[in-house]
Amino acid sequence: MLELIWLVPALPLAGFLTLVAFGRRLGEPLAGWLATAAAGGSFIATVLVFIGLLGEDGHSRQFQQVLFDWIPLGSLKVEAGFLVDPLSITMALFITGVGSLIHLYSIGYMHGDEKFSKFFIYLNLFLFSMLMLVFGNNLIITFLGWEGVGACSYLLISFWHTRESAAVAGKKAFVTNRVGDWGFMVGTFLLWTTIGTVTYAEIGPAAHALTSTTGTAVSLLFLVAAAGKSAQLPLYVWLPDAMEGPTPVSALIHAATMVTSGVYLLVRLNPVLTDDALTVVAIIGAATALFAALSAVAQHDIKKVLAYSTVSQLGYMFLAIGSGAYVAAIFHVITHAFFKALLFLGSGSVIHGMHDEQDMRKMGALRALMPITAGTFIVGWLAIAGVPPFSGFWSKDEILLAAWEKSPVLWVVGLVTALLTAYYMSRQVFLVFFGEARWSEEGDHPVHPHESPWTMWVPLAVLAVAAVAGGAMNLPLVADWLVLEHFLEPVFEHGHLHHFTSSTGTKVGLAVVSVVAGLIGISFAAGAWLLRKISTNKLEPEFLENAMYVDAAYAKVVGGPGQKGFDMFAAFDSNVVDGAVNGAGRVVQMVGRFIQPAQSGYMRQYAIGIALGGLALVIWLLTGVV
Amino acid sequence: MLVNQFLLLGAFLFCTGVYGVLARRNAVMVLMSIELMLNAVNINLLTFGYLHNAVSGQVFALFIIAVAAAEVAVGLAIILLIYRNRASINVDELDLMRG
Amino acid sequence: MFAQLTQFESPPVDFFSLTPLFILVGGAVVIMLVTSLSPRPIPGWFSTAVSVAASAGAAVVAMVLWNDVRESGPYSTVSDAIGIDGFSLFFTVLVSLGVIATALVGDAYVRREHIAAPEFHALLLTAATGAIVMASANDLVVMFIGLESLSIGLYILAAMQFRRPHGREAAMKYFVLGAFSSAFLLYGIALVYGTTGSTSLIVIRERTSSLGAMVSPSELLIVGIALLLVGFAFKVAAAPFHFWAPDVYEGSGSPVSGFMASVAKAAAFAGLLRVVVVALGANEGDWAVPLAVLSAISIIVGAVMAITQNDVKRMLAFSSVGHAGYILVGVQAATAEGMSSALFYLFAYTFMVIGSFAVVSVIGWDNGHPIERYEGLAKRRPWLAGAFTVFLLAQAGVPMTAGFVAKFLVIKSAVAEEIYWLAILAMVASVITAFMYLRIVMAMWARDADVDDAPRLAVAPATAFVVAAAVAITLVYGIIPDSLIEFTRDAVPALVAGN
Secondary structure (H helix, E strand, O other), X not given: OHHHHHHHHHHHHHHXXXXXXXXXXXXXXHHHHHHHHHHHHHHHHXXXXXXXXXXXXXXXOOEEEEEEEEEEEOOEEEEEEEEEOXXXXXXXHHXXXXXXXXXXXXXXXXXXXXXXXXXXXXXXXXXXXXXXHHHEOEHHHHHHHHHHHHHHHHHHHOOXXXXXXXXXXXXXXXXXXXXXXXXXXXXXXXXXXXXXXXXXXXXXXXXXXXXXXXXXXXXXXXXXHHXXXXXXXXXXXXXXXXXXXXXXXXXXXXXXXXXXXXXXXXXXXOOOOOHHHHHHHHHHHHHHHHHHHHHHOOOOEHHHHHHHHHHHHHHHHHHHHHOOOHHHHHHHXXXXXXXXXXHHHHHHHHHHHOOOOOXXXXXXXXXXXXXXXXXXXXXXXXXXXXXXXXXXXXXXXXXXXXXXHHOHHHHHXXXXXXXXXXXXXHHHHHXXXXXXXXXXXXXXXXXXXXXXXXXXXXXXXXXXXXXXXXXXXXXXXXHHHOHHHHHHHHHHOOOOOOOOOOOHHHHHHHHHHHHHHHHHHHHHHHHHHHOOOOOOOOOOOHHHHOHHHHHHHHHHHHHOHHHHHHHHHHHHHHHHHHHHHHHHHHHHHHHHHHHHHHOOOOHHHHHHHHHHHHHHHHHHHHHOOO | XXXXXXXXXXXXXXXXXXXXXXXXOEHHHHHHHHHHHHHHHHHHHHHHHHHHOOXXXXXXXXXXXXXXXXXXXXXXXXXXXXXXXXXXXXXXXXXXXXX | OOOOOOOOOOOOOOHHHHHHHHHHXXXXXXXXXXXXXXXXXXXXXXXXXXXXXXXXXXXXXXXXXXXXXXXXXXXXXOOOOEEEOHHHHHHHHHHHHHHHHHHHHHHHHHHHHOOOXXXXXXXXXXXXXXXXXXXXXXXXXXXXXXXXXXXXXXXXXXXXXXXOHHHHHHHHHHHHHHHHHHHHHHHHHHHHHHHHOOOEXXXXXXXXXXXXXXXXXXHHHHHHHHHHHHHHHHHHOOOOOOOXXXXXXXXXXXXXXXXXXXXXXXXXXXXXXHHHHHHOHHHHHHHHHHHHHHHHHHHHHHHHHHHHOOEHHHHHHHHHXXXXXXXXXXXHHOOHHHHHHHHHHHHHHHHHHHHHHHHHHHHOOOOOOEHHHHOOHHHHOHHHHHHHHHHHHHXXXXXXXXXXXHHHHHHHXXXXXXXXXXXXXXXHXXXXXXXXXXXXXXXXXXXXXXXXXXXXXXXXXXXXXXXXXXXXXXXHHHHOOHHHHHHHHHOOOOOOOOO
């Protein structure tokens, strides 16, 4: 069944093309159902391919399907082909799975939007690009997917582009991601010139030929790429703003799938990554995790909290990669996809029920009015807060263990982040679903909170189950239960997968500490926001609300001295470059005017041209002189 | 046979034809000059056929004569078209399109 | 003095190999007979249907033959006068597709312009037959006959727009200059025959190759080669023999212009490759550099002159001169790689240019095609403007289009032969011409164009089909050029004697 792999991206592509052609005619809700069917079909195809892959032996679980030689020129041979191996299929399973649920959810969420069918066009295109990114058997195909998901992301962020802020946010995402793309392109080129291939199956065996300097350079370039896409310091600024997009987009692209493609890229390139580079990755990851968690503490917008939380969790994943714990990174990617998609969709349900209100200060006591949303949201909260046995606990615990073995300092940063995470998520849950209602059904802005339609709460329920049980795929209790680790292991044949060395005592001790940290965070939040026993006055410092003013500082640099620099470039461009181009154009036109009279319109003159040209040719060929 | 002389005759006729096309304004004269060039080619082919003691030169010449006839028919039809509309067959008056 | 001609033995003929030619000519005969003998007027679509069916049949048979050739190798028939190899079948397919496209575009065109449909389609078929004969010729006589059937058909096709002064002028110019250059070509043929003693390309190759240098005097052969170059350069519209092209393209009906720029150009390149590059390959030292220079001049003239134009049809005409130059870049390399790149270019260009002229034919007004007519086209006819944009970008050589791959391949073949100056020139010129194509694109997509008073454009379904198919081909072979590259590699000309 491995041969069915082409179907996986083909179905969303077919959905996309059909919607482009007939989307407007299909209208609501048919266009949405069609897109959902395409996504669901893609999920089924992925499952079939997965079953086929399981049929293979452990170490021969690698299947390549080459559609055609794409660029068969010179020494650069690029195939349009797919690579099915444990890593790509794992990614694809949750991408198509979560993706289908979010498609379904969107049918309810986008109800009544005048660009209903256009939304699903983008959504299907996104799914196609994301699958190309994951299944591409070489860096070029991955890059195409990389650009594709980027393009969909900008388009969807500024989906409601009549809103000024949405248009600006789209632009910001675009510009920031260009930096990352630069890293990707230069990295690819460097890799190609040094080891002569960009195909993953060949990079692994050839990677040892890289000198450590080149290897580090390549790794860092791809780190830039990954940091751009996965919103790491210092390129994270676009992600919080990306919340301007519709909430299903935030859930699918800016939480579950696209932002983890940086993690995927680094894990995929694990044979290339050097120890020095890994240390940098770990530091950046840890710093991002802590920084974003601190920023999340003081947000008022229900989605902004989740956005900073996403940045923070992505930091965890980078920390895992930096510690060599690739399996832990992918494990967390998956569990995070479940619970963060759940939280985002839940917040979307809340926003939907509250008539587009996003400020948590105007919510409260929604538990009774939106029971399903509240219940599933609470599951997501417990998962992200690291409460056992929810999925988040297991993946986070593994990352913290890996960090501990890399360096206790990293572990401490991770632990503090875990505490903060538990705190700000609890704060959010208490503010939104508990306490007294800070909205009213009368007055200037009457609100009538209500539960969402079934298309919206069914995905919530499914994701909630996954968020509870997701940890089961890699339970550290018994070695045989590490299903995910055994499954993924062949991918790291040529890399250096970190194997845990700590004693069972240490492991249990660390786990207990992190659970305690989580509980402290939850209790503190309960005291402050639920029971109101702790003064909340100083718990939302402006410094943190504004994310330590990093964004503002960027704006200042870009707008101030940066602007001058850009102006200089622009002036250079318009005066020198354009001048040269226009000058060349003018020269060409002058030459044209000069020879134009030859095209006189007189037939006999044309004949003279032929005769003279013939004469010149004869003389030249005979004498060698013109 | 005087091969060189016949070849020179062919070359001379060809150049005369070229001159005619370049110098004449009357479309019919231009057409006749082209015929002159084709017949110069025929003389060459016959001469070479004789030189190589082969019939292929003559056969080729026959083909050229046949094709030239068809070509002239088309040419005269086009000239007639022009004449009907302008009452003139001066090729220098055809300069609507240029530049 | 002559060989005894007592008994004429007709040569064995493999009729199946010639089926594409019979089908095409048969189609023309059927059209003329049925429409002139029928007591009632025959509707215009009948001729279109016959010519499309005939070309499709020819293409299918060519594909069958292609299979034979791949299995059992190329062969020749009619006393080695017709060669059946990958090369001739490639052109059979290409020309047939070109006829189908032109016939479909022409269907609506002849109705709109009140042109006699049977004549239009019958001439398309006979001209196409000539083109295929040129590509299959193993003998100079056959080559000449093919060339003339193509040319005479084209003279009349150019004259079909005879109600307009521009059409009459175009026909006159094309006829006189075409016959003039044919005479040069013939003179060249005569000299080659005289010095080698044969009209058979196979014998010519044997006698000119160094093994048996039986050529005397060699100066006459060289003059002959020079004159052959004149004739072929005229037909492909390479500078400085290109002067006819802009005027004729402008004055003729747009579908006819597209046909000239695609099928006629392809046939002339086929002749050039067969006669000069392959049969006279031993004289590469004589013609390679002149061809490179012709190529350079064409590229420059095409680029420079196209920019100064204000008429879209003339722009396309001059750009066609430039494209001839680019194809010559591959031809002058005279390697298998160079020739296959030229074939790729011809294939890709055929659909770009037929598509372009199809769009032009839709936009066409009574007088001229100034670029202002295209302003705001995207607002009125977004799909048409989008298709034209694809064709123009492809001609400019923008990546992901077949035009890019084509340019890339010819330039690569020049680089492989270390002819760097031409490669660099070709690259620079493609940047310059891009400006001209973008000018049309910008005009179409300009936002502030006032389109309220513009007349409504009618796009016939057949025309729309051709445009869509051409867009698809241009994009598909731009993204996945591999199969076409393989095809052209198998189509490099071979001169083979015997069955």
